[in-house]
Amino acid sequence: MNFKWFLAYRYFRGRTTGSAFLSFIKIMAVAGVAIGSAGLLIALSIVHGFSSVIQEKILGYGTHISISTYADDPLYRSDTLAVYLQDIPGVDDSQAVIYSQGMVQTRDFAEGTFIKGVDRDGDLSNIRQYIRDGEYNLGPNEEGLPGAVIGARLARNLDASPGSVITAYAIRGMPTPLNLPQIQQFHVSGIYHTGIDQFDDVLMLVDVDYARGLFEMPPPRATQVDLRVADLDEIEKVSALLSDRLPFPYYTETIYERYRSIFAWINLQEQTIPFVIAVMIIVAAFNLIGTVLIMVLERTRDIGILKTMGANDKSVRSIFLIEGIIVGIAGLLIGIFLSLAFYVIQDTWQVIPLPEESYYMTAAPVQPRWFDFVLVSTITLILCALASWLPARVAARLNPLSVISYGR
Structure with a gap:
């Protein structure tokens, strides 16, 4: 030494x-x-x-990228757009969805929320992993009522649990005798819990076919197209590529932009x-x-x-x-x-x-x-x-x- x-x-x-x-x-x-x-x-x-x-x-709650229009007009050929987007480098999957505001009510309580219509097999998020009660099932039950998945805080505010019957209202403008809201009943099939109140309080997932009827939006119209990216590190890069390829009035929004405050x-x-x-x-x-x-x-x-x-x-x-x-x-x-x-x-x-x-x-x-x-x-x-x-x-x-x- x-x-x-x-x-x-x-x-x-x-x-x-x-x-x-x-x-x-x-x-x-x-x-x-x-x-x-x-x-x-x-x-x-x-x-x-x-x-x-x-x-x-x-990233488990939301979709990586969403595409909609500046004027909040529907995507009239969302099926064609979804197929086109699947060929974009970096895009793993795409899905046309209905996403709009509404109101949901149980026997004693009512709450405003966002209603999202997705494929019956599920959307492009990983929200299944956050199901706390019940199951992720948007199909009809024995009584023929379609299923709905709601957040834990929304369920608590509505005093709802798996099996509860809830009524959804699609409200457009001021309700009048000539502008009555569309109504659809659902049964609560599952309750998800992320622990983030602003997620657990504002979303109700339903079958896209029932959401179309509720918001009077026949196929192939949709409010937005959700995308899932193969590599999470490429979300911003894929979004920039989409912005270059999609003409006006389409615009893209990444999950980082949607929840920039968090x-x-x-x-x-x-x-x-x-x-x-x-x-x-x-x-x-x-x-x-x-x-x-x-x-x-x-x-x-x-x-x-x-x-x-x-x-x-x-x-x-x-x-x-x-x-x-x-x-x-x-x-x-x-x-x-x-x-x-x-x-x-x-x-x-x-x-x-x-x-x-x-x-x-x-x-x-x-x-x-x-x-x-x-x-x-x-x-x-x-x-x-x-x-x-x-x-x-x-x-x-x-x-x-x-x-x-x-x-x-």
Whole structure:
């Protein structure tokens, strides 16, 4: 082993007589780096978890891209448009749907909502995975009533459950004796629950054939065409391609544009929280300046002896610089262990609960990424090296003739 690393390691261990105070200082320095690195890694894993869970819910609830007209006119040949769109590079599937406002009523309650008519086999979203009660079935029951899937909050407001009969109204303008709303009864076949109130409160899925009758929109007319993209990373690219190919008055809207406020909230967390927590690492790293300086004061006689034995300034500087880096490595390893332990505990027992109405989930999600560990480790070691350089430089400049008798 190189003598500089050997001495730095011996000094780090500090098992000589009278080194209790120095050992305590080093323990505090290691703890500071450990807490700072662990805090940053945990914060990053929670932020990534939030982003992943919410994006998964949004992408599971909505369709990737929708195409409609600027004037809210129907798509008169939606079947032809849907077939044409399937040949666009990157498009996995397309479906013409009916999407409009309406009102839904049970015996005692009524609520406004959006009614979406989709294929009986299902739409292009993954809303099936969020069915909490009942089943995803838009077909008629034994009494001949078509099925409907509604959100959990809407079901709670209507006091509805699977099997309940609900009445849907298609309202266009002010109801008058000459403008009566179309009416259709459905039975609640399933209730979905995403945890996001604005999703669970505003949507009712029904068979597109019944939606056409309700909104008086005969085939092949539709209000929009929904698209599913094969690669989620290509949503914006496919949307730009569609915008170039589709003439006026068609326009495209991606799921990121439709729910831009939620995605902006996610991005705000990812940008600010790690910056705030990173200050902990900076403070902990620069605490090493005081720690290594104390080490230098405690080892002044050793420095004098090393210099009289032929050690040059560079070697002495390297010894204390390495010792500071060892402190950083020890703290970093402990911090990584603490962050991984937190991940296992939170993922298994969910010890940090969250109010779902505010955070859209019941427990803090954690999703560690290997890149974060590499980045945090690199930054921590660089900061520890920079913080150790000044006291190491002080040690190298000590005069051996004056320090051999230090303390006499």
